[in-house]
Amino acid sequence: MNKNRLEAFSDGVIAIIITIMVLELKVPHHPDFSALLPLWPVFMSYVLSFIYVGIYWNNHHHLMHAVKEVNGGVLWANLHLLFWLSLIPFVTGWMGENHFETGPIVAYGFVLFMCAVAYSILIGRLLAHHGKNTTLAEAIGSDRKGKISIVLYLLGIALAWFAAWLGFLVYVGVAVMWLIPDRRIEQKVVEEEAARL
Amino acid sequence: MNKNRLEAFSDGVIAIIITIMVLELKVPHHPDFSALLPLWPVFMSYVLSFIYVGIYWNNHHHLMHAVKEVNGGVLWANLHLLFWLSLIPFVTGWMGENHFETGPIVAYGFVLFMCAVAYSILIGRLLAHHGKNTTLAEAIGSDRKGKISIVLYLLGIALAWFAAWLGFLVYVGVAVMWLIPDRRIEQKVVEEEAARL
Amino acid sequence: MNKNRLEAFSDGVIAIIITIMVLELKVPHHPDFSALLPLWPVFMSYVLSFIYVGIYWNNHHHLMHAVKEVNGGVLWANLHLLFWLSLIPFVTGWMGENHFETGPIVAYGFVLFMCAVAYSILIGRLLAHHGKNTTLAEAIGSDRKGKISIVLYLLGIALAWFAAWLGFLVYVGVAVMWLIPDRRIEQKVVEEEAARL
Amino acid sequence: MNKNRLEAFSDGVIAIIITIMVLELKVPHHPDFSALLPLWPVFMSYVLSFIYVGIYWNNHHHLMHAVKEVNGGVLWANLHLLFWLSLIPFVTGWMGENHFETGPIVAYGFVLFMCAVAYSILIGRLLAHHGKNTTLAEAIGSDRKGKISIVLYLLGIALAWFAAWLGFLVYVGVAVMWLIPDRRIEQKVVEEEAARL
Numbered sequence: 001m002n003k004n005r006l007e008a009f010s011d012g013v014i015a016i017i018i019t020i021m022v023l024e025l026k027v028p029h030h031p032d033f034s035a036l037l038p039l040w041p042v043f044m045s046y047v048l049s050f051i052y053v054g055i056y057w058n059n060h061h062h063l064m065h066a067v068k069e070v071n072g073g074v075l076w077a078n079l080h081l082l083f084w085l086s087l088i089p090f091v092t093g094w095m096g097e098n099h100f101e102t103g104p105i106v107a108y109g110f111v112l113f114m115c116a117v118a119y120s121i122l123i124g125r126l127l128a129h130h131g132k133n134t135t136l137a138e139a140i141g142s143d144r145k146g147k148i149s150i151v152l153y154l155l156g157i158a159l160a161w162f163a164a165w166l167g168f169l170v171y172v173g174v175a176v177m178w179l180i181p182d183r184r185i186e187q188k189v190v191e192e193e194a195a196r197l
Numbered sequence: 198m199n200k201n202r203l204e205a206f207s208d209g210v211i212a213i214i215i216t217i218m219v220l221e222l223k224v225p226h227h228p229d230f231s232a233l234l235p236l237w238p239v240f241m242s243y244v245l246s247f248i249y250v251g252i253y254w255n256n257h258h259h260l261m262h263a264v265k266e267v268n269g270g271v272l273w274a275n276l277h278l279l280f281w282l283s284l285i286p287f288v289t290g291w292m293g294e295n296h297f298e299t300g301p302i303v304a305y306g307f308v309l310f311m312c313a314v315a316y317s318i319l320i321g322r323l324l325a326h327h328g329k330n331t332t333l334a335e336a337i338g339s340d341r342k343g344k345i346s347i348v349l350y351l352l353g354i355a356l357a358w359f360a361a362w363l364g365f366l367v368y369v370g371v372a373v374m375w376l377i378p379d380r381r382i383e384q385k386v387v388e389e390e391a392a393r394l
Numbered sequence: 395m396n397k398n399r400l401e402a403f404s405d406g407v408i409a410i411i412i413t414i415m416v417l418e419l420k421v422p423h424h425p426d427f428s429a430l431l432p433l434w435p436v437f438m439s440y441v442l443s444f445i446y447v448g449i450y451w452n453n454h455h456h457l458m459h460a461v462k463e464v465n466g467g468v469l470w471a472n473l474h475l476l477f478w479l480s481l482i483p484f485v486t487g488w489m490g491e492n493h494f495e496t497g498p499i500v501a502y503g504f505v506l507f508m509c510a511v512a513y514s515i516l517i518g519r520l521l522a523h524h525g526k527n528t529t530l531a532e533a534i535g536s537d538r539k540g541k542i543s544i545v546l547y548l549l550g551i552a553l554a555w556f557a558a559w560l561g562f563l564v565y566v567g568v569a570v571m572w573l574i575p576d577r578r579i580e581q582k583v584v585e586e587e588a589a590r591l
Numbered sequence: 592m593n594k595n596r597l598e599a600f601s602d603g604v605i606a607i608i609i610t611i612m613v614l615e616l617k618v619p620h621h622p623d624f625s626a627l628l629p630l631w632p633v634f635m636s637y638v639l640s641f642i643y644v645g646i647y648w649n650n651h652h653h654l655m656h657a658v659k660e661v662n663g664g665v666l667w668a669n670l671h672l673l674f675w676l677s678l679i680p681f682v683t684g685w686m687g688e689n690h691f692e693t694g695p696i697v698a699y700g701f702v703l704f705m706c707a708v709a710y711s712i713l714i715g716r717l718l719a720h721h722g723k724n725t726t727l728a729e730a731i732g733s734d735r736k737g738k739i740s741i742v743l744y745l746l747g748i749a750l751a752w753f754a755a756w757l758g759f760l761v762y763v764g765v766a767v768m769w770l771i772p773d774r775r776i777e778q779k780v781v782e783e784e785a786a787r788l
Binding site: 199202203205206209210212213214217221269272273276279280283284286287290291294295296298299300301303304 | 424452
């Protein structure tokens with residue numbers, strides 16, 4: 001079974017997810033710039049979620065690039081990932097409308113956490129299908145960033161109970177970690193580990 | 198006429214169907230977790246429908262994989278299937294907003310029933326175009342699961358008149374039947390038939 | 395310039411148009427079947443528009459199949475067609491919400507008329523780019539159905555001023571004319587012309 | 592890394608952006624034609640934005656046609672462009688609902704300005720990846736139109752503070768500049784420059 005339709009379908013779903021979030025930015029009824037002010041938290045949430053969905057699309061693109069073929073398990077692992085991604089607009093809207101309070105920040109972190117878990121399940125399914133000594137396995141490597149992210153999401157959720165903005169900061173940090181080009185951060189991690197020893 | 202655009206168009210429509218359902222999860226106006234509680238039935242409906250649409254995409258993917266070319270009849274049979282799939286968000290929303298009462302459960306079952314009928318019409322059109330002794334015919338086989346599903350949807354609709362949750366349970370059961378990997382369930386069916394004889 | 399992205403983009407836009415129309419079917423707040431009754435005109439409008447958009451996708455598919463390459467003029471003629479198609483959800487919603495009165499019926503016919511005009515402009519652009527003695531020109535033929543449709547839309551608009559349902563009937567008739575497989579209707583037209591002489 | 596998925600994903604996002612704008616055309620509750628009158632500014636905004644998104648899709652199509660392969664920087668530059676394009680429905684809605692007053696006109700111009708900046712960043716990323724002496728560099732040329740547009744958007748924003756309709760006129764002018772086939776306008780620019788010397 002080839003991977004083309006899985007890519008096309010995922011592209012479609014991710015494209016819709018990334019775009020319907022903008023519908024939460026409700027058109028103001030006044031023409032003054034001051035009418036844009038109350039939209040500030042919604043806009044901030046939109047920017048962060050746009051970046052997160054962009055990161056997932058980017059990673060999905062890289063991952064599938066190294067994939068030769070897919071099976072039923074991979075299709076469902078992919079749908080599972082898309083399911084959690086599809087909840088991002090909902091938690092984004094909740095976070096934006098409620099000005100970064102604990103509830104929405106925890107929910108947002110939980111959905112990010114589940115997306116990361118779903119992504120690592122997808123990786124597991126792909127490796128099980130392709131074998132350990134393939135270009136796919138090399139492309140994925142140790143998936144250090146993925147594992148760090150999962151831990152950081154849990155940290156963000158925990159911190160959000162004390163101060164919601166702390167949780168938000170952690171999520172921003174994870175996004176920044178993914179935005180920095182791979183090689184540099186991997187070198188950094190390697191250097192830091194070398195420094196510790 | 199080749200099948201690529203039919204696949205691409207179906208992927209697009211199914212991707213939109215699966216994603217607009219999440220819009221029924223209305224963003225709560227309070228930041229407390231308790232604000233998520235009333236969304237429970239909407240969320241449950243969303244999960245079930247996401248799985249159903251995922252099953253259809255999966256099956257469509259498998260079916261079209263074995264297809265060589267399409268004609269006008271196939272295009273319309275495919276659009277007919279997409280029409281009934283497009284009603285899933287509507288009945289999902291109705292079911293979610295009305296807490297699994299008879300009306301919405303019957304309507305949901307009816308749309309699932311029509312989707313299944315439309316899918317078997319699509320199979321029929323494809324077989325008529327390709328002939329009985331092809332890889333497509335082998336790939337489809339006796340379509341036992343499809344036929345069982347149609348009967349079970351009718352059973353679910355009938356049961357919903359007595360107790361709505363019974364109908365809902367049947368629909369969940371059909372979804373589970375499709376989620377279990379093919380070979381195992383087919384072996385089971387074969388074993389059960391052997392046991393009966 | 396190749397045609398693949400034009401096809402993919404058109405598929406995307408048409409898939410979204412066909413799917414967002416279903417959002418006009420507002421989820422009822424009561425679980426009784428009687429709550430579905432007021433949705434009847436909206437549903438009827440949805441079915442007709444789904445068929446029309448399906449016909450356009452089908453014809454677009456056939457047309458582009460014979461196309462070798464596209465230029466800037468073709469891209470814009472295609473966007474012009476997509477523009478008028480994108481107004482179908484609006485007039486469908488208006489027609490559905492206002493129970494087939496003159497205003498919405500005329501507006502619906504006008505949009506169908508403009509879609510048909512845009513489609514024939516697209517054909518013109520493609521023929522100008524490919525030349526008259528090509529497989530494309532043969533595939534299009536005299537485009538008799540397209541020309542008949544344009545006249546019938548105008549007839550429907552005119553009739554709607556006397557009785558709205560007459561206009562609606564004409565639009566249904568045009569859709570039926572396109573649904574009937576090509577060869578049969580072309581033979582019919584030929585026979586009728588022969589009978590007249 | 593090949594460019595196919597970047598094209599497919601961009602097509603998906605742009606197709607959704609161009610289509611969800613029509614949702615701002617709220618279905619009137621009266622069947623009279625007079626009910627369409629208040630929609631006039633919304634419709635005008637929709638037409639202009641449809642043309643702008645169409646221009647971006649067209650240019651993206653041309654640009655990517657000459658591209659051989661993409662890297663991480665290009666993927667993010669493309670997502671950055673899609674981000675600003677995704678805000679077009681919002682400012683379109685604001686402009687349409689508030690009858691072309693200064694606030695929305697300035698906001699609309701600002702988003703167009705950022706789209707143009709993002710597009711030129713994308714061009715920069717592609718040139719950095721492909722090198723200066725390639726078919727891509729030739730296809731882009733001096734990107735004179737792109738640079739003129741950026742200046743004109745700023746002019747439109749400045750004029751909108753004095754009279755909103757002046758800003759609107761400038762945006763219409765830029766769209767017209769892009770709609771006129773390339774060679775003619777480039778010849779004109781060349782002639783005008785020759786005339787000045």
